[in-house]
Amino acid sequence: MIHNPTAGRRRRRHLESVVAAAQALGATVTCRETGRRGDAEDFAALASADDFDAVIAAGGDGTVNEVLNGLGAGQGGLALGVIPLGTANVLACEIGLDPDDVDSVARTVTFGPARRIHVGLANRRRFLLMAGAGLDAHVVAGVSTALKRRAGKLAYVVESLRQAVGYDFPKLTVRADGVEYEARMVVACKGRFYGGPFIAAPDADLATPMLELCILPNTGVAGMLRYGIALPLGKLPALPEVQVVSARNILITGPRGAPVQGDGDIVARLPAEISIADETVDLICP
Structure with a gap:
């Protein structure tokens, strides 16, 4: 189990409760605490299938992403599990895991079946859930870690409003399986959910080798407010100007060096080639 010890006392107590419950169920748990960014990836890469059955990421979606990439660099054969301790916990929403239910989380990481999934x-x-460019990536790059700890998801709302006021919404050119689109924000989804329990790509499926591409063309604060209101209402994909298309290979071009977020962390810069990985990952689910 790999986790970040700076997540806060409340989350630390919650984590300790999950570990104790897993051990009571018969699991043998080896804990590794990260000290800096990149440690989770390194620890996962060094984990051996001779010694462990799974690597469990205890943290937010960014921690899961680091562990995912570490498993990709390792010898393979280890399943990936999650103890959700983050702000949005989008993966937990995707697999139907209640972050607050200690017994359910412990039982899942101990006995849950491994589901073969395709990653992007x-x-x-690698990314597990989504990769995006445009305003959302700038928000991810700019949001304060301290504010996230204090305000939770509200930190992203505050940063979105702050960014939207000064952001010039440059044009993004998106080529998806040979077809060209124009966008101001674009998100390639492997899962249905975005930003928490909000559905952005209803047809997305972790188990299928396909991406669902959400193309948002509107600019300005008014456009972002429109999308920001539609998303929690479940109406974003139904907006007339929003396009959701299926694709396996995507090229996004725009301002060179602009950030690309993956699973809630900055993972690349434009231009970005987004595709389905050849390898799959075994994800432990409830």
């Missing part, structure tokens, strides 16, 4: 690549960096 953004400039050769």
